[in-house]
Amino acid sequence: MSEEQHNDRSVNAERRRLLGGAAALAGLAIAPGVFLVQAAVPTRPDGTPATDQVRWGMLVDTNRCRTNCDACVTACRDENGWHGHGRPETDVKWIRKITITEEDGRRTSLPMMCQHCAKPPCAYVCPTGATFRRDDGVVLVDKHLCIGCRYCMMACPYQVRFFVHEPVAADSPNHPRGKGTVEGCNLCVHRIDRGVLPACVEACASSGRGALIFGDLNNPRSEISRAIAAHGAESVRADLKLDTGVRYQGLS
Amino acid sequence: MASRIRYQQIGQQQPAKFWLLAAVAAVVVLAGLGAAAYMATVGHHITGMNNQIVWGMPHVFAVTLILAASGALNVASVGSVFGRVDHKPLARLSGVLAAALLIGGLTVLVLDLGRPDRLIIAMTHYNLRSIFAWNILLYTGFLAIVAVYLWTLMEPRMKGYSTTAGTAAFAWRLILTTGTGSIFGFLLAREAYGGAIMAPLFIAASLAYGTAAFSLLFLAVMGSQGRRAPAALLGGISGMMGVFLMAVLLLLAAHFFTLLYMPGREDVVRFLLVEGGSLPMVFWLGKIILGAVIPAVLLLNSATRRRAGALAAASVLVLIGGFSHIFVMIVGAQSYPMQLFPGREVSGAVFDGRAASYAPTAPELLLGFGGIALVVLVALVALRFLALTPKQLEDEPEVGTTSADESEATGEGDGGLATAPGQG
Numbered sequence: 162m163s164e165e166q167h168n169d170r171s172v173n174a175e176r177r178r179l180l181g182g183a184a185a186l187a188g189l190a191i192a193p194g195v196f197l198v199q200a201a202v203p204t205r206p207d208g209t210p211a212t213d214q215v216r217w218g219m220l221v222d223t224n225r226c227r228t229n230c231d232a233c234v235t236a237c238r239d240e241n242g243w244h245g246h247g248r249p250e251t252d253v254k255w256i257r258k259i260t261i262t263e264e265d266g267r268r269t270s271l272p273m274m275c276q277h278c279a280k281p282p283c284a285y286v287c288p289t290g291a292t293f294r295r296d297d298g299v300v301l302v303d304k305h306l307c308i309g310c311r312y313c314m315m316a317c318p319y320q321v322r323f324f325v326h327e328p329v330a331a332d333s334p335n336h337p338r339g340k341g342t343v344e345g346c347n348l349c350v351h352r353i354d355r356g357v358l359p360a361c362v363e364a365c366a367s368s369g370r371g372a373l374i375f376g377d378l379n380n381p382r383s384e385i386s387r388a389i390a391a392h393g394a395e396s397v398r399a400d401l402k403l404d405t406g407v408r409y410q411g412l413s
Numbered sequence: 414m415a416s417r418i419r420y421q422q423i424g425q426q427q428p429a430k431f432w433l434l435a436a437v438a439a440v441v442v443l444a445g446l447g448a449a450a451y452m453a454t455v456g457h458h459i460t461g462m463n464n465q466i467v468w469g470m471p472h473v474f475a476v477t478l479i480l481a482a483s484g485a486l487n488v489a490s491v492g493s494v495f496g497r498v499d500h501k502p503l504a505r506l507s508g509v510l511a512a513a514l515l516i517g518g519l520t521v522l523v524l525d526l527g528r529p530d531r532l533i534i535a536m537t538h539y540n541l542r543s544i545f546a547w548n549i550l551l552y553t554g555f556l557a558i559v560a561v562y563l564w565t566l567m568e569p570r571m572k573g574y575s576t577t578a579g580t581a582a583f584a585w586r587l588i589l590t591t592g593t594g595s596i597f598g599f600l601l602a603r604e605a606y607g608g609a610i611m612a613p614l615f616i617a618a619s620l621a622y623g624t625a626a627f628s629l630l631f632l633a634v635m636g637s638q639g640r641r642a643p644a645a646l647l648g649g650i651s652g653m654m655g656v657f658l659m660a661v662l663l664l665l666a667a668h669f670f671t672l673l674y675m676p677g678r679e680d681v682v683r684f685l686l687v688e689g690g691s692l693p694m695v696f697w698l699g700k701i702i703l704g705a706v707i708p709a710v711l712l713l714n715s716a717t718r719r720r721a722g723a724l725a726a727a728s729v730l731v732l733i734g735g736f737s738h739i740f741v742m743i744v745g746a747q748s749y750p751m752q753l754f755p756g757r758e759v760s761g762a763v764f765d766g767r768a769a770s771y772a773p774t775a776p777e778l779l780l781g782f783g784g785i786a787l788v789v790l791v792a793l794v795a796l797r798f799l800a801l802t803p804k805q806l807e808d809e810p811e812v813g814t815t816s817a818d819e820s821e822a823t824g825e826g827d828g829g830l831a832t833a834p835g836q837g
Contacts, residue, residue: 246458248458249762249763250463250464250465250763250764251457251458251463251464252464253464254464254762257761257762257765258761259753259759259760259761259762259765260759260760260761261754261757261758261759262757262758262759262760263757263758273753273761282600282601282602284540285542285543286543286544286545286599286600287540287543287545288535288539288540288543288545288546288549289534289535289538289539289540289546290538290539290540290543291538306531306534306538307527307528307531308526308527308528308529308531308532308534308535309526309527309528309531310526310527310535310545311467311468311527312543312545312596314464314467315467315468315600315602315603315747316599316600316601316602317602318601318602318751318753319751319753320464320465320751320753320764320765323464324457324464324467324527325456325527326456326457326458326463326464327455327456327458328455328456340456340527341453341456341457341526341527341528342527342528343527397753397754398752398753398755401601412754
């Protein structure tokens, strides 16, 4: 083997190592929403209660959220079965897109859904306790206890709770729904309990630009905690001090 | 004054007219029930309510009736708690009307629920952190206390307890109205509400609107019997209502000035009182001019304050003002766009960044009027079967004569009293 051949093989080997490393890095960089966050959603075995060891939260990077994209909305609608009746004022919208237009014309797009507050006004005011906060931070409605008084809708400062104004055509396979009760985003609790990401997060990662990160706010090593530690995040209407589980980047 | 007050049932001498009125009320109640059944079957989308105006006309009717229920007990309290003997003969009417108003208001509230069939859940599952849950206890407790109070008033053996029961009812209704006001005062999401002031504001409102409701019942009962109310009693009730009305205006002014003074809240005041579509007209015309200024003149002016006709007209106007007040407080507060990003232009769903419009539909109006009809029906049945109406009041002028006070104040008889044809 000539020295030149030997050098070529060394270079090729070095290239392969570099390419292999680059590919691994690219894989990590491209799919954080798949691998890292997936690992941050441990399965909760059946029969075991949710605990405050974890606090589920979601981070919205508005710099990545496009105005004309509604992949998260579509995915949530399909997952949770809240198809409308063509009446926007009374139709249910567990998640919706909002656009903020600044005075200089700059626009910011973001999804708005239940903010899963640590101090949820909706749960505080609910007379029957139908609306409650699970120990892991998910705000839920027990559809069997909701009497449809709508006081929670009066109390929510984010306008993310909706009254089912019309009969529900078909039951959602994932949870009960019914006319005359109030509902809202439940962070796809049926999925996260199985260790699967919420539908909106999955859709944003595959069809959008990966603007949503879901994970455990209590775990400093989780993707969401590291992203917040690295770049900061804020709550909508932070002045209300509700300690929301959904945080936003790029709002200010 | 007669040493012993004698009471009577009414509606027996002209039963046909009495039951005709009851039947009309029953028909309206049935129409309201039908409307509620329709809403419960097809869903609330057939109302003017939506996901921004979540509480509409049914709540306006219900809250006004509940406020009036608490205040309708004023006359009884003045007699039992504050020792005004000339008011004491009216305590039974006062108590029964308070119960009837609360039943009417609660019925509307329950039938407007998304799931009225789950009332039993509201009665068995309490989140005691919720002021709404506390109100459920306060309302049922009020009915129980008023029932006991009426018992002490009507059962001779219990007479010795009437002051105690009256005092308990007085205290309970203050707490009840504090609770009703706090339903709104506790909402940090709604900028139109101002926290703790909602409680005294609602107490003052209940005193005014309840006294107005009582005055109408009292004058109707007297008129139906061809009797004239004593001028001094009319003057006392008028003065009381006038003072309560002033208290409402003072607290409303304090409420709005407080909001105006707080940076970021002046927009909601401008919305409610100046720019918010029909809301400013409802407030200024309904609440202020018709509901306060004109009745205040009628109630506090020495030329009119002892006249039954003036009291009846003022009472109707005060109640119109009450509905207007509650409409602006409930519907107006929700119409104002939610400030998710204060000071920034927001668009998105139909309700983002925009004021909501609200046009009530027939079913919800029928439900509301059905609640009022239920109040009338309950009161009529009570008047017919219970001895609630005093046969003779202190200084009551004989029929066909006029007292010195009335001779200068009246000229048209008991105007506005022809609504209850029953005869005693």
